[in-house]
Amino acid sequence: MNHVISALVENKPGVLARVSSMFARRGFNIHSLAVGPTVDPNMSLITIVVDGPEMEQIIKQLYKLVNTVKVTELGPEEGVIREIMLVRVNSDPTKRAEMIESASVFSARPVDVGAATITFEISGDPEHLSNFLELMRTYGIIELAQSGRIALPKDRKTKRHTTASTKSARMDPS
Amino acid sequence: MPETLTGASALIRALENEKVEVVFGVPGGAILPAYDPILDSTVRHILARHEQGAGHMASGYAHASGKVGVVMATSGPGATNLITPLQDAMMDSIPIVAITGQVPTTSIGYDAFQEAHTWGISMPVTKHNYLVTEVSDIPNAIKEAFHLASTGRPGPVLVDIPKDVLNQTLDWQSPGKIDLPGYRPSIKGHPKQVRSAVDLILESSRPVLYAGGGVLRSNGSESLVRFAELAALPTVTTLMARGAIPDSHPLALGMPGMHGNYTAITAMQKADLLVAVGARFDDRVTGRPDAFAPEAKIIHIDVDPAEIGKVRKADVPIVGDARTIIDQLTEEAELRIEKGAHWMDRESWLETLHNWKRKHPLSYNQDPEGPIQMQYVIEQIHRLTGGEAIVVAGVGQHQMWASQFWGFERPNTWINSGGLGTMGYAVPAAIGAKVAEPDQLVIAIDGDGCFQMTLQELITASIEGIPIKVAVMNNSSLGMVKQWQRLFYDERYSAIDLTSHTPDYVGLAESMGCIGLRAKSPSEVGPTLEKALAVTDRPVVIEFPCDPDAMVFPMVPAGASNDDVIVSAEDLP
Ligand SMILES: Cc1ncc(C[n+]2csc(CCOP(=O)(O)OP(=O)(O)O)c2C)c(N)n1
Numbered sequence: 001m002n003h004v005i006s007a008l009v010e011n012k013p014g015v016l017a018r019v020s021s022m023f024a025r026r027g028f029n030i031h032s033l034a035v036g037p038t039v040d041p042n043m044s045l046i047t048i049v050v051d052g053p054e055m056e057q058i059i060k061q062l063y064k065l066v067n068t069v070k071v072t073e074l075g076p077e078e079g080v081i082r083e084i085m086l087v088r089v090n091s092d093p094t095k096r097a098e099m100i101e102s103a104s105v106f107s108a109r110p111v112d113v114g115a116a117t118i119t120f121e122i123s124g125d126p127e128h129l130s131n132f133l134e135l136m137r138t139y140g141i142i143e144l145a146q147s148g149r150i151a152l153p154k155d156r157k158t159k160r161h162t163t164a165s166t167k168s169a170r171m172d173p174s
Numbered sequence: 175m176p177e178t179l180t181g182a183s184a185l186i187r188a189l190e191n192e193k194v195e196v197v198f199g200v201p202g203g204a205i206l207p208a209y210d211p212i213l214d215s216t217v218r219h220i221l222a223r224h225e226q227g228a229g230h231m232a233s234g235y236a237h238a239s240g241k242v243g244v245v246m247a248t249s250g251p252g253a254t255n256l257i258t259p260l261q262d263a264m265m266d267s268i269p270i271v272a273i274t275g276q277v278p279t280t281s282i283g284y285d286a287f288q289e290a291h292t293w294g295i296s297m298p299v300t301k302h303n304y305l306v307t308e309v310s311d312i313p314n315a316i317k318e319a320f321h322l323a324s325t326g327r328p329g330p331v332l333v334d335i336p337k338d339v340l341n342q343t344l345d346w347q348s349p350g351k352i353d354l355p356g357y358r359p360s361i362k363g364h365p366k367q368v369r370s371a372v373d374l375i376l377e378s379s380r381p382v383l384y385a386g387g388g389v390l391r392s393n394g395s396e397s398l399v400r401f402a403e404l405a406a407l408p409t410v411t412t413l414m415a416r417g418a419i420p421d422s423h424p425l426a427l428g429m430p431g432m433h434g435n436y437t438a439i440t441a442m443q444k445a446d447l448l449v450a451v452g453a454r455f456d457d458r459v460t461g462r463p464d465a466f467a468p469e470a471k472i473i474h475i476d477v478d479p480a481e482i483g484k485v486r487k488a489d490v491p492i493v494g495d496a497r498t499i500i501d502q503l504t505e506e507a508e509l510r511i512e513k514g515a516h517w518m519d520r521e522s523w524l525e526t527l528h529n530w531k532r533k534h535p536l537s538y539n540q541d542p543e544g545p546i547q548m549q550y551v552i553e554q555i556h557r558l559t560g561g562e563a564i565v566v567a568g569v570g571q572h573q574m575w576a577s578q579f580w581g582f583e584r585p586n587t588w589i590n591s592g593g594l595g596t597m598g599y600a601v602p603a604a605i606g607a608k609v610a611e612p613d614q615l616v617i618a619i620d621g622d623g624c625f626q627m628t629l630q631e632l633i634t635a636s637i638e639g640i641p642i643k644v645a646v647m648n649n650s651s652l653g654m655v656k657q658w659q660r661l662f663y664d665e666r667y668s669a670i671d672l673t674s675h676t677p678d679y680v681g682l683a684e685s686m687g688c689i690g691l692r693a694k695s696p697s698e699v700g701p702t703l704e705k706a707l708a709v710t711d712r713p714v715v716i717e718f719p720c721d722p723d724a725m726v727f728p729m730v731p732a733g734a735s736n737d738d739v740i741v742s743a744e745d746l747p
Pocket of ligand 1 (some may be wrong): 568569570571572573595596597598620621622623624625648649651652653654655
């Protein structure tokens, strides 16, 4: 099972190396890792997707790093979890309108159009992206680039609110 | 007017502010700027013959004194030579600060002369490390390094400083408050957990107190003994905790684990409760982990939360400083007793343990005409010194026998490389211990193999006037490896022969400015030791040619269950 961990770390040189070195040393598998700034310029947020049963140890070992300030594990229901993907697919000019139309159901938008290809940009949770890929496979995928996952815990104090992209994922594209 | 200092002078000033008495090190290009102001400093510098030696000296110093040991080295090879002592200190939670020179910031990344990526190489072998690129950061980096090394779970911290940064100037300012938002080690245990722990202890009829090195790191021996007595807890002391409770104490069971004694091993196997304090369920203690202490509930007390649940799930985890939590337990237990609570009856358990001790004592046989047995030498040293010494061991058979046969009565009198098992540890660590405790007798009990790894540090000891004693247990082989080849590789001996009397240890010792002695037979052991103990003005090396075929027992073969302990050679299949 994949778990999403969100680690708030001091924004110091080499902090990413410390985290990845610790994972390598302890034999924990990283599925994806993304790092970026936060509202506090002294802090960065690292989102790590890991496999495996050793969640308690992973979180404790992360905490043990001197630069780690806070670690949160986000279950599927507890976080807003997103990835971004760029997919280049074969596109015969006669099919172009149809493709853009069905991509729009996924809130995917064309970002580059060539003589025989279209490149779509899509973001959403992993399931949403994989449903979209399934659709694109029928046209023939040429290239693909995908970001690591990023996440924030859901705000429990306000009303739950589902975004367009997760809603559309429930529609059967085929 | 603020005082203007070079980075190098600020570094030395910062060390003085940390009350550093001594730095062990070896100079070189990148660290040269720091070696100039040290001439005018109150800090004593001891020139080691190898950076590994300097690192282990810092570790021996820290072990014996409880203070932070400091080691200094140059960039590149100086820094890489420190990796073994850093990892050694990491595994045994020893507070040391390593300061390394680095090539100038403008050369970093250009494969400059003596460049090594010290920060990256040392990351996994330190608790934390720094590359200081701004001269004004030096005072804070040093302050943080000492704070990190000595608080929470102690450990090694490295500060790498490029040469140009050492040469730049700053306006000296005392470092400000330490700002480490991600570092807040717990000290007091959670009161609810403390109460739950006392509940379990009250209910237990077969408890064992499992004391690890953390007890000594937190100066917790006295508290431990008081609590063991109050709660009638038989106590095992791991290889890192020998001396935490006097071996002569009626509740002391001695060392558990791979070469522990039958009673300590079996008490844990049969216990219904283990109270682990500053111990980490190391594989050398547990044997096969899923067969370890199968009936025991676990109270696990450790300052490092990551140790709790790492190997064995704890029924009651308590995070915090070992001594503080033991005192909390004592207080809580006293309160309960006042209110009329009773311990479960421990009589039959204590009696069982007593009977095991009687039935399966550690033993050996010294044939007066035969070769010298290491156990005999160890007992003779103990007899002649009254046990009043700090004992430092190498790694191998001699180490296990020293731990088994030396009766430890005080904390911090046993120094060895437990977690990493670093051959060559004894001589430099003994030097560090003697520097920390000049009035105590410091004796290294070393193997011939180990001795040959770092013996050049005896030159350091002679020149610096550090009169340690080194007992070289010369069994002409890498004894522990030989034992494994005998037991597990059909006596096919491979690469273990060190050949008797090569080198001539007596001559070698004399050539390094030490006294060299040799006891050729069992009857010479006592008189030779007496001669050695009479020397106080310089290091002494005493060679004991020992039985090359002796084996250490009891033994739990690697990966086996502790239930399958081989008590003596007669039990071999
Ligand atoms: C640096 C290092 N290299 C190799 C080993 C593996 N090793 C463990 S014990 C041992 C033999 C030690 O021989 P000696 O110092 O003669 O001690 P003895 O076992 O004979 O008492 C060896 C090679 C080690 N622990 N450390």
